[in-house]
Amino acid sequence: MRRPMVAGNWKMHGSEAANSALLSELEMRLQPEWPIDVAVFPPFVYLAEVVRRLRGASVGVGAQDVCAEPGGAFTGEVAGSMLRDVGCTLVIVGHSERRRWYHEDDAVVARKFGAALAAGLTPVLCVGETLEEREAGMTETVIARQLDAVLAMNGVATLAEAIVAYEPVWAIGTGRNASPDQAEAVHAFVRRRIAEQNATIGGRVRILYGGSVKAANAAELFSMPDVDGGLVGGASLVADEFHQICAAAAASH
Numbered sequence: 001m002r003r004p005m006v007a008g009n010w011k012m013h014g015s016e017a018a019n020s021a022l023l024s025e026l027e028m029r030l031q032p033e034w035p036i037d038v039a040v041f042p043p044f045v046y047l048a049e050v051v052r053r054l055r056g057a058s059v060g061v062g063a064q065d066v067c068a069e070p071g072g073a074f075t076g077e078v079a080g081s082m083l084r085d086v087g088c089t090l091v092i093v094g095h096s097e098r099r100r101w102y103h104e105d106d107a108v109v110a111r112k113f114g115a116a117l118a119a120g121l122t123p124v125l126c127v128g129e130t131l132e133e134r135e136a137g138m139t140e141t142v143i144a145r146q147l148d149a150v151l152a153m154n155g156v157a158t159l160a161e162a163i164v165a166y167e168p169v170w171a172i173g174t175g176r177n178a179s180p181d182q183a184e185a186v187h188a189f190v191r192r193r194i195a196e197q198n199a200t201i202g203g204r205v206r207i208l209y210g211g212s213v214k215a216a217n218a219a220e221l222f223s224m225p226d227v228d229g230g231l232v233g234g235a236s237l238v239a240d241e242f243h244q245i246c247a248a249a250a251a252s253h
């Protein structure tokens with residue numbers, strides 16, 4: 001059985017004071033014995049402090065992005081080795097906001113995925129279609145293209161060290177989550193696509209759902225057979241919501 005995971009993507013939110021208050025509340029509420037993995041993804045500048053703060057707690061820390069290059073003259077960028085150096089273990093690659101606002105294409109995302117692994121980080125690879133693509137019946141075509149770029153460049157074996165997140169763009173920050181059936185259909189498609197190249201890895205890879213996950217809808221989403229937890233944006237900034245989502249993931253195990 002795959003161990004559920006709940007990942008909190010803070011996006012460009014937080015401050016030293018707000019992070020400290022949120023982490024204190026989470027530490028009080030999260031139960032270390034729950035059979036799930038929990039991680040938070042703060043903005044770069046807070047990573048070291050959040051790692052220090054969570055030392056000894058069973059909550060992982062990841063970054064929201066990583067440079068595709070290992071180091072050098074790339075002003076403004078952060079290398080995977082630096083993320084490891086400050087204690088991160090995970091990194092999101094290919095979030096739709098990076099794809100959309102910073103024009104990251106499938107090839108760049110595939111390189112970032114490889115850079116994360118080379119630095120010893122677990123990539124959380126985001127895939128997802130826009131509303132227009134869904135309405136045009138293109139969902140599987142888009143997901144396959146995004147996934148295949150990573151598989152072609154890095155090889156299917158790398159998926160054994162990675163996590164996939166299905167995040168329909170139309171569901172992110174909109175309050176309109178995919179229905180459990182819609183999510184399950186795409187998760188099963190992703191799993192099949194990986195399994196076509198390696199059945200064991202396809203069966204084992206964790207696929208998180210992201211897009212307006214809340215305490216109120218987490219249990220039904222996580223009850224689907226191929227949904228292994230959530231990548232949570234807005235609700236990860238509210239301790240009680242995030243805690244309830246983690247509880248739903250634990251109950252789904």
Ligand code: PGA
Pocket residue numbers: 009167171172173174175210211212213231232233234235
């Ligand atoms: P949301 O964001 O939960 O606020 O919809 C999810 C994400 O973008 O990871």
